Amino acid sequence: MALEESHVRRAAHLARLAVSDDQASGFVDDLSRILDMVDQLQSIDTEGVLPLSHPLDATQRLRADEVTETNQRDTFQRCAPAVENGLYLVPRVVE
């Protein structure tokens, strides 16, 4: 499955990753080589094989829908670049 620059731009958009024109062409080359390698998978017959997402073939457990974490606002806000009156200050991005 040949990779085109439009695929890289689409993936960059979905991943919210800014990619310049120069970078995009470089990524097309790199990602094409990687996908060429990945395309070896198409040669295997996997008819009737179930996908395996957990290496122990286990079902993901769910915990009870209960609050378990204590409020650590002060601790977390010490990591933030800017806070005021218990609120996080972030750049104005909506006029």
Added chain:
Amino acid sequence: MYEKTLTQLAAALKKGEFSSRELTSHYLQRIEKADSKLNSFISVTAEQALAQADAADSTRAAGKAGTLTGIPLALKDIFCTRDVKTSCGSKMLDNFIAPYNATVVEKLNAAGTVSVGKTNMDEFAMGSSNENSFYGPVKNPWDLTAVPGGSSGGSAAAVAAGLVPAAMGTDTGGSIRQPAAFCGITGLKPTYGRVSRYGIIAYASSLDQAGPMARSAEDCAHLLGVIAGHDGRDSTSVARGVPDYVEGLNAPLSGLKIGLPKEYFGDGLDPAVEKAVREAVSVYESLGATVRDVSLPHTHYAIPAYYVIAPAEASSNLSRYDGVRFGHRCENPSDLTDLYTRSRAEGFGEEVKRRILIGTHTLSEGFFDAYYTKAQKVRRLIRQDFLDAFEDVDVLMGPASPTPAFDLGAKKDPVSMYLQDIYTIAVNLAGIPGISVPAGFVGKRPVGLQILGTHFAEAQLLNVAHQFQQATDWHLQRPAFAEENA
């Protein structure tokens, strides 16, 4: 002191030959003197380490010390450590002071160990050479022109150079075993779910697993006994009892059945590495084991499957770094999209961007079944290969890497770098445990023997590795760098 293994240091502390403060100061001095040449640490936490050492000495004086009380060690910078920078080797998290401890860190603290700092690593654990760190490459203490391996290269180099007796690493596609092999130390990747992933910054959640890196299998047994076990905060953690790994180290190998996967001895394997590995296997034969050839027929497809599954999971896990909730934030964003896209572009390095783009592409509409679903089906076939092999043999053996450590800057093409993990990556897809032990040299660069077992066979693997280390001394050899920088 640095010449001793962790096990020997623990015995010396118990006898009162020196205090934990003296031991910790010794290693801190070595780090200060030598690490500017290795770059194996991102953060050194001397003040906290000495406070922990004093606490350990007090615990010992009160008669409450455990085996590892007062032992200094280092943590890969992927483990969240309260009030300490946890960068994951990335500019994105260069400003992140973790507000809590990973479960592994909690368990090590509870055992009384002393953390001297956080070790360098490939950014977000993506790499096979430790050249992808925002903080610069780590050098191999056996040869400063060589890579130490990745992504736990800082941990491996620090142990090999005698800057710490042991360190913690993580292994997503070989990131404990390959750097252990390149640096001539012992590294264990436990079964998936054996060690809690809580507080370990996620790369690929269905593959990541933490494990010990030290001088010997015996050292690793001590450490695994501390960090293993169920954790309710990690839904992938397995509720299963933890055996006494140290007690299990003296079982004889008579009757052990070893399988040599023919796919691990084919094209691409350096003949000198093969020679060292086969000589190591012959040591096992002299100890009473029998050897037979086996086949893991889907080995060739492990790297292609991994480079769909791991980037897919990474693209999801790394979406949280958006300049708002976590990580680097760009200056003066013009709008919300600009804030997200530019923060991520500035914060992530090239290899991380490459894997995010691959992962996002393979998960996107029109490509999901052809790539992601297909790779997960192949993953099941790879896992079944191992399960079939373990019907006939107890353990598998082969090289940890097709070559010894390569030169810094030698591999420019991502695919050629990815192929370095050909013998380690399938293990993570299958979730089984693996250990790399020193087994010789090619020139002055170490060779690692990889030993694989079935799920939760860590006790057997550690015993098999320990018996080899009782019969050989590869694991006790030190690079000249360790002496010259004492």
